[in-house]
Amino acid sequence: MQIGRVSLQNGLCLAPMAGFTDHAMRASCHAMGAEYTVTEMVSAKAVCYGDKKTPLLARVYPEDGACAVQLFGSEETFLAEAARRLADGAAGGIMPLAFDINMGCPVPKVAGNGEGSALMKAPALVERLVATVVKATTLPVTVKIRSGWDSAHINAPEVARAAESGGAAAIFVHARTRTQMYSGKADYSVIAAVKQAVSVPVVGNGDVVDGESALRLLRETGCDGLMVGRAAVGNPFVFSEILAALQGKTYARPDGEAYYHAAMAQLAMRAREKGEAVAVRESRKQMAMFVHGFPAAAACRARIHEASTIAEMEECLSILCN
Numbered sequence: 385m386q387i388g389r390v391s392l393q394n395g396l397c398l399a400p401m402a403g404f405t406d407h408a409m410r411a412s413c414h415a416m417g418a419e420y421t422v423t424e425m426v427s428a429k430a431v432c433y434g435d436k437k438t439p440l441l442a443r444v445y446p447e448d449g450a451c452a453v454q455l456f457g458s459e460e461t462f463l464a465e466a467a468r469r470l471a472d473g474a475a476g477g478i479m480p481l482a483f484d485i486n487m488g489c490p491v492p493k494v495a496g497n498g499e500g501s502a503l504m505k506a507p508a509l510v511e512r513l514v515a516t517v518v519k520a521t522t523l524p525v526t527v528k529i530r531s532g533w534d535s536a537h538i539n540a541p542e543v544a545r546a547a548e549s550g551g552a553a554a555i556f557v558h559a560r561t562r563t564q565m566y567s568g569k570a571d572y573s574v575i576a577a578v579k580q581a582v583s584v585p586v587v588g589n590g591d592v593v594d595g596e597s598a599l600r601l602l603r604e605t606g607c608d609g610l611m612v613g614r615a616a617v618g619n620p621f622v623f624s625e626i627l628a629a630l631q632g633k634t635y636a637r638p639d640g641e642a643y644y645h646a647a648m649a650q651l652a653m654r655a656r657e658k659g660e661a662v663a664v665r666e667s668r669k670q671m672a673m674f675v676h677g678f679p680a681a682a683a684c685r686a687r688i689h690e691a692s693t694i695a696e697m698e699e700c701l702s703i704l705c706n
């Protein structure tokens with residue numbers, strides 16, 4: 385699969401997740417096999433207005449693999465100007481691989497503003513937005529869409545065609561409607577229909593949690609790559625597992641000690657970027673997932689949510705080594 389100048393060998397992508405896919409999570413998933421990663425969503429307006437917290441969200445590092453910055457917005461001028469500023473280095477770090485436009489966020493404060501998943505209702509606007517951002521930057525522009533707004537309006541193929549007409553370099557499809565939010569099952573037939581509708585690469589997303597589900601998504605849709613979201617939180621090894629499945633190799637789940645080291649490495653990287661206090665606070669949800677499924681996880685999770693230093697977090701996670 386080719387996105388702009390980058391050729392991806394295995395097509396494994398880490399899905400953008402606000403509050404999770406910061407540099408530390410991206411780097412940890414890339415180290416385990418995710419070739420392509422995406423930042424948390426970044427407000428185009430916040431970039432343009434010079435919001436102080438935004439550069440950190442949009443900053444890309446070499447350890448992130450091929451990494452796109454995801455923008456959200458619904459106004460051409462803001463999206464184009466944000467892409468231009470970020471391509472000019474406004475966030476620091478290295479040049480991202482691409483800009484992705486968020487067309488899936490279901491939360492009312494975004495969708496209610498005509499942004500995120502609300503764009504699924506406006507294919508003509510999608511074409512214009514993509515075309516404007518394509519003109520504003522030399523980097524590839526991709527879109528991440530949903531199946532449609534609701535079950536009565538499954539229009540992902542139409543929106544994908546509009547994005548392709550605007551010049552999109554790839555289409556990422558989360559096969560749920562906006563009204564489903566994150567519940568119910570992803571409908572892979574929609575991804576298959578998008579794949580038939582466009583000639584640019586199509587990446588499928590939704591409910592991939594292991595090697596078997598990854599193979600099922602690829603088999604049922606014929607798509608070019610796949611994207612994993614929630615299953616990678618606290619389990620960057622999911623990418624090694626999927627890679628093994630793609631290569632027809634058997635996979636043995638790493639032991640607790642490997643999870644401990646992966647968790648501590650992620651925490652240390654986050655602390656280097658954001659400082660200890662912020663890193664520990666922001667890591668609690670992820671660290672709680674690292675212990676998921678291990679003995680004594682329930683009691684340990686409660687302590688993880690109280691931890692405020694790296695040393696306290698390390699003490700909590702040490703149950704993984706018992």
Ligand SMILES: Cc1cc2nc3c(=O)[nH]c(=O)nc-3n(C[C@H](O)[C@H](O)[C@H](O)COP(=O)(O)O)c2cc1C
Binds near residue numbers: 486
């Ligand atoms: C906590 C959370 C935050 C998310 N934030 C974003 C986001 O910023 N941009 C985006 O395009 N999708 C976002 N998503 C959607 C995911 O990228 C993905 O499409 C969805 O979780 C389905 O994939 P999964 O079943 O592998 O988790 C988010 C999902 C979750 C659970």
